Amino acid sequence: MIHWVYAFVDRPRDRFEAAASFWTAVTGTSLSARRGAEGEFATLLADGADACLKLQAVTDGGGAHLDFAVEDVRALTDRAVRLGAAVVADHGDLVVLSSPAGQPFCAVPWNGEAKRRGVVDGTRLDQVSVDVAADGFAAESEFWGALTGWPVLTGSRPEFRVVKPPAELPIRILLQRLDTPRPTGAHLDLACADRAATRRAHERLGAAFVAEHSHWIVMRDPAGGTYCLTARDPETGALR
DSSP states (O other): OEEEEEEEEEEEGGGHHHHHHHHHHHHTOEEOOOBSTTSOEEEEEOTTSOOOEEEEEESSOOEEEEEEEESOHHHHHHHHHHTTOEEEEEOSSOEEEEOTTSOEEEEEEOOSOOOOOOOBTTEEEEEEEEEEEHHHHHHHHHHHHHHHOOOEEEOSSTTEEEEOOOTTSSOEEEEEEESSOOOOEEEEEEEESOHHHHHHHHHHTTOEEEEEOSSEEEEEOTTSOEEEEEOBOTTTOOBO
8 A cells, every 4th residue: 555655856966956946945845954875865845744745866867756655665566566667776675666668666665654735825746747658658557557556547638647546645646648759757747726827936936938738837947857837726636
C-alpha cells in the first residue's frame, strides 16, 4: 500500500538556487537544509502539513519524478519489477526504478506522513504528468494502475489517463499520450482557481509563458523547466 507520494522538481545543478527560489515562492513553502553527498536534495517544507514536494539537482536535462512512500520498500520494488519496471539503483532503503517506458520513480520508506496541505493562493501543486509516446501509452497506463492499485480513468481528452489516488494523498498521476515520438519525460501540474491570475503571479517571479490550450497554460520556470497551470479545481483536482 502506498501511504504517501512526493513529487520531485528535477533541475540542472547550476540552476538549483533559481528553482528553489521560484518553487518555494509559488507553493508558499520554505526550503530545508540541502542534503546528499553533493547537496543535491532539498525538501519544500509546508507549515502545518507534511511535505510532498522535493527538489533535486541533476546533471543534465530536468523534469519531474515521483517517490512512493511505503512500509515495505522491497515489496513495492519486487512488484514493480514483475510489472515490467527496471531497477536503476538499489540503496537498500531507497530504490530507484524506471517504468516500462523509461520514466524514473523511487520506492522510499514511509515515515508517517499523513497530513495533506490545503490550497495556497488559489493553487495546489497536485499532479505529475508523465508524457509518453503513443506506442508505449497503453502499456504505461496499465503499469501505473497496477503498481499503485489506483483506478485509471479517461481524462478530459482522449490522450489523457488519470491515475487517481485516494483523496488523502497529495499527488496524482496524469498520463499524456504524445503526438510525436520522443523519450518519456514528466512535468509538474498545478490546479488553479484562476489560471490567468496565477500566470501573472508566476511571471512576476521570473516564469515565462510558453503556450495556452483549452484547459491548461504551459509555463517555463526560471530554472528552464516546463510545467502547466491547469483549469482543475484546486480542492478536488477535478476539471471545472
